Amino acid sequence: MASRVFVDTSGWYALIDRRDAGHDQISALVRRLIKEGARLVTTDYVIDESCTLTQARSGAGAAIRLLDLLEETAGVDVEWIGSDRFEAAKRIFRSTLTNRSPLPTVPALR
Structure with a gap:
């Protein structure tokens, strides 16, 4: 690949x-x-x-x-980001702010 x-x-x-x-x-x-x-x-x-x-x-x-x-x-x-990916990204972002953990890599959005 x-x-x-x-x-x-x-x-x-x-x-x-x-x-x-x-x-x-x-x-x-x-x-x-x-x-x-x-x-x-x-x-x-x-x-x-x-x-x-x-x-x-x-x-x-x-x-x-x-x-x-x-x-x-x-x-x-x-x-293409689209609404599903955007919503997932917001959840991950909020979670990292709450948990004070580093942002995940892009594959976590898939």
Whole structure:
């Protein structure tokens, strides 16, 4: 099974904005991961946040380029949060606050 690597908002933004301090590093990493057959995983929430941030910092054109990149890159998988996952995440979050235990990893939401 191919490895799955989660990409958050900071990763997508650095990838699309050449002025970002992490641009060169994330670009090289993403190229390598895709070449090795890894799947880049993100969520609909992260895409929304990434596009909003990109539009605010770099303009509408950059936000559209990010959307195009996400749609055209074969190695990107989008996990849709939906109401069931969102409710599960809230329960886990509340539980960790009550129990003062560290947040669980993403597989706990499945």
